[in-house]
Amino acid sequence: MGPEPVFAPDVPVEVRRLFERKPELFVPASSPKPKRQTSWSTEPAATFGSLLVWLAVCVGGWILALIIFALTLPTAVAAWAALVLAIVGVVTTGAVGVGSAVENRKQKAVRLQHGKYLLAEDFDEESGRLLARGQRAVKSVLEATVTKRGLLDDVKNELVLPEQLWDIGQVLHEQSVLRARQREVARGMATAELEAVLGPQRRALNRSVDAIKRKVELLEHYADRVRSADAALRAEAALEDGDRYIELLARTEPVGDTSVVQGFADEAASLKNTLSQTIAAARDAGRTLALPD
Structure with missing residues (x-):
């Protein structure tokens, strides 16, 4: 499976969401920057024909309305009504004309951000595989429970990881x-x-590839640490049901048998220590991502 698009950190959220709805508007960074497009530049004949039809409808409608006003209204009222209708027609026609000369808002957003996003087409097979690995690791971290609960806030995942992906994506491209x-x-x-x-060029390229592989492996190592912390967190949550199991056993085990209760207590203490260690390890792994090379 190929990589997902990677965006520069300063690309607006609206543009990212636009890709989900209209991916066909986006142009690979390896292609020339899209030109400004309007109805006149893309379909001049059709646009001119549409304006002529609109003018014919407006003029014909105004003349018909003028006749109806003259037959049904007093002369002064009919004159004012005809004038108002003419003004509305002129303003509307002007708006239609201006609209045909204005660039589509979505196309403009994509054009202005060209070069600040990279698509699957911008990568060859080797680079695409590396980027996809990095993206899977980042997604795993951002979707982890320990991340959502703010237990790794000091790593600033929401800021650091997108920057890391963008830097990696640029080099891979x-x-x-x-x-x-x-x-x-x-x-x-x-x-x-x-x-x-x-x-020498091949050797330089190979050194760059090795460096990027190490960066991706760092992301994957961090994701592994975060998954371990998540597993410990889930296990701790499962221990919250311990009282119910103790009550269940109290109804079936001999009176005075405290071994199971002590086992739950020991396991809880051990898990708390494990959770603290795994979160600390995840934080340490995350901090290395923000360190300069």
């Missing part, structure tokens, strides 16, 4: 572009001169 460029240049006859140039 550049790696995809350079890999494609290398394949294109290397196509054909291999020469010593060409290899002298491509060799």
Whole structure:
């Protein structure tokens, strides 16, 4: 499964939601920036024809109304009614004309944000797999119960993780572009001169790939820690039912048998310690993400 779109942290939420409804409006960063589009630029003939039809309807309707006013109203009232109707028609026609010359709001938002989002088409197979791994890790952290309850607030996941994904996405996109460029240049006859140039470039690209892999692995390590903390939190929640089990056993076990009760108490103490440790480990793993390379 390919990666999901990745957005720069400053891209408005409205644009992100727009992708969910109208993904066809979005243009890959590897493609030229979309031009400003209006009805006149995309369908000039159809727009001109629509305006002519609108004008014909307005003029014809005004003339018909003028005749009806003249037959049914006093002369002065008919004149004022005709004038008001003419003003409404002119204003409406002007609004229609301006609307046809104005860029669609959704298309404008996508055009202005071009380059601040990366689509699946912006990545080759290798980069796409790495980005998808990072996105799964980030999603796992953000959807975890310990995150939603604010137990990891000092890590600032809502800010740090999107920035991490965007940084990773930008580098992976550049790696995809350079890999494609290398394949294109290397196509054909291999020469010593060409290899002298491509060799260092390949080594630099491989070092960059290794560095990004380590960043993705850090995200996955953090996600594993958060999942462990989540599991401990669920286990602690399950212990809240302990009193009901103790009451159940009290009705069936011999009087004076406190081993089960003591077992619940010991388990609760152990779990509290485990939960504290797993949350501390998750926080430590999360803090490493925000440290400079």
